[in-house]
Amino acid sequence: MNHPTEEQFVLYYYGxxxxxxxxxxxxxxDCEPCRASYQALQRxxxxxxxxxxxxxxxxxxxxxxxxxxxxxxKRRRWWSFGWRQALAAAAMAVLxxxxxxxxxxxxxxxxxxxxxxxxxxxxxxxxxxVGDHLERSEMVLVELANAGAPAGGRLDISYEQxxxxxxxxxxxxxxxxxxxxxxxxxxxxxEELERVLLEIAHSPSEVSAxxxxxxxxxxEDRGILxxxxxxxxxxxxxxxxxxxx
Amino acid sequence: MEDSDSVAVARVKAGDGDAYxxxxxxxxxxxxxxxxxxxxxxxxxEDVVQETFLRAYRQxxxxxxxxxxxxxxxxxxxxxxxxxxxxxxRHPQAAFDESPAPGEDATNAIHSVASEAxxxxxxxxxxxxxxxxASTLDTLxxxxxxxxxxxxxxxxxxEEIGTSLGLSGNATKHSIFRAVQKLRRALEPxxxxxxxx
Numbered sequence: 494m495n496h497p498t499e500e501q502f503v504l505y506y507y508g509x510x511x512x513x514x515x516x517x518x519x520x521x522x523d524c525e526p527c528r529a530s531y532q533a534l535q536r537x538x539x540x541x542x543x544x545x546x547x548x549x550x551x552x553x554x555x556x557x558x559x560x561x562x563x564x565x566x567k568r569r570r571w572w573s574f575g576w577r578q579a580l581a582a583a584a585m586a587v588l589x590x591x592x593x594x595x596x597x598x599x600x601x602x603x604x605x606x607x608x609x610x611x612x613x614x615x616x617x618x619x620x621x622x623v624g625d626h627l628e629r630s631e632m633v634l635v636e637l638a639n640a641g642a643p644a645g646g647r648l649d650i651s652y653e654q655x656x657x658x659x660x661x662x663x664x665x666x667x668x669x670x671x672x673x674x675x676x677x678x679x680x681x682x683x684e685e686l687e688r689v690l691l692e693i694a695h696s697p698s699e700v701s702a703x704x705x706x707x708x709x710x711x712x713e714d715r716g717i718l719x720x721x722x723x724x725x726x727x728x729x730x731x732x733x734x735x736x737x738x
Numbered sequence: 739m740e741d742s743d744s745v746a747v748a749r750v751k752a753g754d755g756d757a758y759x760x761x762x763x764x765x766x767x768x769x770x771x772x773x774x775x776x777x778x779x780x781x782x783x784e785d786v787v788q789e790t791f792l793r794a795y796r797q798x799x800x801x802x803x804x805x806x807x808x809x810x811x812x813x814x815x816x817x818x819x820x821x822x823x824x825x826x827x828r829h830p831q832a833a834f835d836e837s838p839a840p841g842e843d844a845t846n847a848i849h850s851v852a853s854e855a856x857x858x859x860x861x862x863x864x865x866x867x868x869x870x871x872a873s874t875l876d877t878l879x880x881x882x883x884x885x886x887x888x889x890x891x892x893x894x895x896x897e898e899i900g901t902s903l904g905l906s907g908n909a910t911k912h913s914i915f916r917a918v919q920k921l922r923r924a925l926e927p928x929x930x931x932x933x934x935x
Binding site: 553564632 | 762770774791796872904912
């Protein structure tokens with residue numbers, strides 16, 4: 494056997510030589526310079542193990558859980574809630590909001606059934622509904638933006654696609670409400686989000702690496718994920734403020 | 739461990755969100771170690787841990803138990819670490835939260851934790867090796883660093899690493915090889931001079 498290359502030694506060290514391992518082993522045994530070279534490689538790679546990782550506190554797991562529990566709780570509510578109920582709630586919220594905004598804009602008396610609902614409560618309902626809408630949209634975008642390379646060449650995105658379809662309807666309602674209310678920035682953001690959701694909803698349920706890359710590029714080029722995140726936190730903050738009213 | 743992970747995952751999928759806590763308890767520290775080796779920064783590694791568990795929770799419907807839960811989780815962690823490091827490269831002003839004091843070596847400041855190692859001579863040598871490892875890892879491309887960390891520290895297979903990075907087997911091997919070459923160039927004189935076996 495010829496002297497193994499440095500790359501072959503590295504593969505051998507990590508056990509990745511496959512069928513060549515026995516040949517390399519014999520060679521190292523018989524050839525003094527190669528044995529010295531391999532031992533030098535071993536010393537270097539063994540010394541890399543000394544790379545320190547800072548120790549975590551004994552209650553580290555509790556701290557991680559405390560940091561994520563609230564966000565998981567929110568997501569869990571959606572799981573147990575169900576899509577149909579979620580859509581119905583979103584539509585209801587839009588109706589309430591529409592009535593609220595219309596009442597505010599034109600100073601008309603609210604319908605009788607709405608009169609019983611306090612204005613603060615209605616506003617909070619809207620903010621919670623929009624906040625949840627943005628959070629679900631963000632999840633779809635994050636999942637696509639971070640999906641691993643497709644196994645077997647294609648990635649199943651049917652879940653994201655179905656979610657995007659569901660979100661489209663409520664997105665249109667919120668966009669129209671924002672436009673009616675003269676909230677130009679919110680309407681523009683929701684319009685951008687709608688385009689991306691539409692793109693996802695119209696994609697095939699299984700995408701190739703190239704198609705996934707195109708979707709990712711759309712998400713990245715528009716900076717939509719960042720915008721949705723910022724808008725979502727603003728809405729969440731407003732909802733929190735309105736609770737304390 | 740894998741069996742109990744599968745049970746916990748099944749319970750979470752069935753709507754028992756509290757079962758997720760068991761997975762967080764089991765994997766937080768190892769995800770932190772991976773994230774720290776990938777990012778070289780404690781605060782970033784903390785962010786990676788939290789974001790990894792949130793993303794895993796959101797994507798749990800996609801997890802099909804073909805790989806172990808841990809492997810799947812580490813893939814999410816390594817992908818997010820990569821995203822984080824890339825985005826910090828685009829915004830270099832936020833790249834490191836530790837600012838070395840004037841005259842202080844940056845790698846020394848970042849890895850001052852190494853000073854807890856015992857024995858004066860070994861300590862000096864150990865510190866130097868650790869600093870050299872840390873600073874050489876920082877010079878690797880993100881692809882090289884990720885491939886090397888996953889192979890050397892996490893023991894992932896070439897195929898698993900290739901899947902995470904979207905690389906062919908040969909390209910993955912080559913990334914690991916380049917990383918080893920750079921480490922060897924930086925460390926060999928040091929290690930040889932100390933006669934480490």
